[in-house]
Amino acid sequence: MKYIILFFIALVTTSTFAQNTIFENLEQHGDSITYLEYGAIRKDNKGKLYAHLNPGRQPEEVQIKIRRHENIPCGIEILSVSEDGEQSVKYWQDMTKQTYIDLINYPFTSIAFHNGYYEGYVAIGNYVFFIKDFKSKTEFGEISRVYVLKGTTPEGEEPAKKKKKKKFGKFLSKVKDVALNTKSEVDYTKAPEYKALMSQDNKKMITDYLVAMKAKQAAHTTTAKEEADLEIVKAEGKKYAEYIKTKNDAYWQSPEGQKTLRVWKLRDQHKASCPKTAESCDSSYH
Structure with missing residues (x-):
């Protein structure tokens, strides 16, 4: 049986280098903010890094939200958003709904532990990375997916503000609308979000963050309130594990x-x- 290790890694705001948990970062951005989803960061045959997308595809727009139990952050969910605004959960990690799971370094959550292979999320500024093959709390292998806050530019952390549109002639306006709405002809590598992503050494940025967060975790003394919150989340996870075991036992005895x-x-x-x-x-x- 395979088990999953889920890492929920906190983030650093790149402009101030202050370490925040993944939950704090998502709270700062809010629930209604849109992210663009890219694939794995790889090297082409010339050794140049790129974020993978299948041919003809554009990055999907998603939203990333916090899951809570009794108002205590206990996981995240990534939601697809249809053209008519309908949301559906695409990925989720919930510490109260997955068995054999634990919070480590709470409240500075860097790892949500689940036996087996190692994978999880790292959030830094306007970026959320899904990483596989963790060797330790600070070493990892592959950046498997990347989420970039929509509107992010290479020049700054904040999403770019929309400029007021200038008036164009009817012909030029129609040409522009056709170009913007023909997704298959749009080169996603020209988008400001993609340029912002590829303008930095993402692996080094993540590693530097993990090292800094590990030091912050080691220096923190857990308060009584934090210990109580952790026990609430653990108890809910244990209750869910018992529920699953009861259901499984009932099936095998049927x-x-x-x-x-x-x-x-x-x-x-x-x-x-x-x-x-x-x-x-x-x-x-x-």
């Missing part, structure tokens, strides 16, 4: 569950005794 177990047992016996390989044996037990 006639349907017992039938499934018998089939699995017969398959294991067949594999142990069959002289043929899975490719050559015509039995469904392979």
Whole structure:
């Protein structure tokens, strides 16, 4: 059985280098702010870094929100937004709805631990990174997805303010509208958000943040209120784990569950005794 390690890494505002938790950062931006989702940061055949998107695609617009239990931040969710404004959860991590999970370094949450492989979110300024293959609290392998606050420019952290439109002739206005609405012809690498993302050493920025946050976590003495909040979240996670176990036990003890177990047992016996390989044996037990 695979388990998931979820890292919820706090962020640093790049202009002031102050470390904030991922929850504080999202609170500063608010629930209605739009992010642009890019794929993994990779190198092309010339060694140049780029953020991956499938050919002909544009970065999806999403919103990132905090999940809470009794007003205590306990996770995040990333929501797709349809053209008519409907929202649907695309990704979520909730410390009260995933078994064998724990908060580490609360309230300066840098890791939400779940046994198995290592992955999680790092938030820095206007950027949220989804990272895989953590080696430790400060070392990691791949930047698998990136979310950039819509309107971010290379020159500053704040989203660019929309300039007042100048009046154009009808012909020029129509040409402009066609160009803006023809997504397949728009080069996303020319967008200010993409330029802002690629104008910096993202891996170094993340590593520097993790190192600084680790030091901040080590220097903090947890208060009684923080310990109580942590216990509330842990208790809810434990309650959910018990609920899942009860449901699973009820299934395996039911006639349907017992039938499934018998089939699995017969398959294991067949594999142990069959002289043929899975490719050559015509039995469904392979």
